[in-house]
Amino acid sequence: xxxxxxxxxxxxxxxxxxxxxxxxxEGEFCALLGPNGAGKSTLLKAMxxxxxxxxGDVEINGTTIKKWHRQELxxxxxxxxxxxxxxxxxxxxxxxxxGRFPYLGYWQNYSEEDRNVVNSxxxxxDLTSLRNEQYSQLSGGERxxxxxxxALVQETDILLMDEAFANLDINxxxxxxxxxxxxxxxxxxxxxxxxxxxxxxxxxxxxxxMLKQGQVIADGSPAAVIDQKTIxxxxxxxxxxxxxxxxxxxxxxxxGKNAQ
Numbered sequence: 001x002x003x004x005x006x007x008x009x010x011x012x013x014x015x016x017x018x019x020x021x022x023x024x025x026e027g028e029f030c031a032l033l034g035p036n037g038a039g040k041s042t043l044l045k046a047m048x049x050x051x052x053x054x055x056g057d058v059e060i061n062g063t064t065i066k067k068w069h070r071q072e073l074x075x076x077x078x079x080x081x082x083x084x085x086x087x088x089x090x091x092x093x094x095x096x097x098x099g100r101f102p103y104l105g106y107w108q109n110y111s112e113e114d115r116n117v118v119n120s121x122x123x124x125x126d127l128t129s130l131r132n133e134q135y136s137q138l139s140g141g142e143r144x145x146x147x148x149x150x151a152l153v154q155e156t157d158i159l160l161m162d163e164a165f166a167n168l169d170i171n172x173x174x175x176x177x178x179x180x181x182x183x184x185x186x187x188x189x190x191x192x193x194x195x196x197x198x199x200x201x202x203x204x205x206x207x208x209x210m211l212k213q214g215q216v217i218a219d220g221s222p223a224a225v226i227d228q229k230t231i232x233x234x235x236x237x238x239x240x241x242x243x244x245x246x247x248x249x250x251x252x253x254x255x256g257k258n259a260q
Contacts, residue, residue: 001026001158002047002077006166007056009042009214016042017214019056024192026157031201032194034234039193041209044160047192048079059090060158074102077158078151081167083143086135092146093131096122099153114153121149123180141172148179159183161193165200175184175195177204202226202249208232226250 002024009017017039024030045051045056049065058065060076068076082097095144100114109187110238120140122128125145130138151159161180165173181204184191195201201208202222210218210225212234218225240253 001061002192003045003059003062003200004038004046005057007043007046007053007058008065009039009046009053011042015214017046020216021056022216022219023189024207026190027184027188028190028192028207029181029205030190030192030209031205031212032192032209033196033198033201033234037213038211039118040211041162042203044079044194045163046190048077050246054161063232066207069137071102071240074154074156076156077160078154078156079149080144080159080161082163084147085136089134089136091132091134092127092149093118093122093147095135096127096149096153099150100229104155117153117155121152125149125152130181138169141175144168145179150175152183156189158190158226159192161191164193164195165197173200180183180204198226199251202251203244203247222249226252 004020005152006046007017008015008019020043031042034040043049046053047060049068049070058071060068065073097110097118099108099116100117103114104110122131125148127145128148130142135143138146164176168176177200180191181194183189206221208220208222208225209216210220210230214244218230218231226241226248228239231237231239231241238255240255242253243249244251
């Protein structure tokens, strides 16, 4: 679904990603992990055509991203940003309905089909009771569900999520991961999320890709890539890895202030 070929990206003269090649396949639930500045969010921008590479290419469903018209690309791939930057406030329903924009023709209003899609997604994400609420009045977890709803009404096969848990409480982090896992398993969407929460990624994602200085240093299942050596290479810190007694997945244990 997504094929990245020898991709190089830079901000002005600062290289962020260089000669990176990696594929993402249908139905995967994948986490991009790595320290700040590793190139995770930059890579997402390249996948949706917001950042033009100075070398290499990104292919979406077999077609170079350079040949995709932006409106047609929005029917293939949707992104959930950290937070919406809104100049004006909107209701939940209005904001989610905007996700149907790729399906509008010139001078065309939203159709009954568009509104039916929105109603269905609002119901699936338990947002029906909030449909007339102003976005600015919602909690962090509610805003995150609204941003997911807006992406889902695009009806794409690929879903990207940047900084998945920014400013969310633990209960909302779990809620979002459970929701994404359900969407992945029931709809077979390719989901790629950028996260700093290694333990949650280990519990819910099938694949972990670790980036450092714009390069992949590990790629595989949580059990295959989350170990002390790799974590030390990635973050330059010594942490203990244990298997979660409930799930069996590898989890990080912090040493605490009394550790020697």
